[in-house]
Amino acid sequence: AAGLQISNRLTRQIKGLSVxxxxxxxxxxIAQTAEGAMQESTSILQRMRELALQSANGSNSEDDRTSLQQEFTALSGELNRIASTTTFGGRNLLDGSFGSTAFQVxxxxxxxxxxxxxxx
Incomplete structure (x- = not known):
């Protein structure tokens, strides 16, 4: 009986550790998903900064500035898309609604x- 009891306890511990x-x-x-989205967001923000600096150049034509603005606007939309669609388990990770969660480890x-x- 004692051996069976020990065996059952160890089995429960093993199953608990597996979970x-x-x-x-x-x-x-979750961390890897958020990190990947943040890396992509950082690349987009760096490109947006480049476009803003390039647009500030006084030698740009109106067509040049329009083109730069169009790319900037598209990147801004992509940044918003990443923030609103980066999810794990149905929970958004980057829009501020994630809150907190605890993992039994x-x-x-x-x-x-x-x-x-x-x-x-």
């Missing part, structure tokens, strides 16, 4: 990692 590993991997995936109830996204 904890999956939860930790979900947390990593161990076999014990107090073994959690919290992730918070604050709108600034």
């Amino acid at each position: 904890a590993v999956k939860n930790a991997n979900d947390g990593i995936s 161990g076999a014990s109830a107090n073994e959690t990692i919290s992730v918070q996204h604050e709108r600034r």
Whole structure:
């Protein structure tokens, strides 16, 4: 009876740890998804800065400025699209609505990692 009890306890711990590993991997995936979107957003913002500086050049024609503005506007739309469509598990990661979540990453109830996204 004691051997069966020990076996059952160890089996429960193993199953709990397996779920904890999956939860930790979900947390990593959320971070990777957000990071990829932020890297793309950074590239877009850098290009928008280049366009703004290029547009400030006094030698540009009206057609040049119009073309630069069109690209800038398209990039702004892409930036908004990234912010509104970057999701994980049905939750938006970049629009400020994510709030916080906790991941159970161990076999014990107090073994959690919290992730918070604050709108600034």
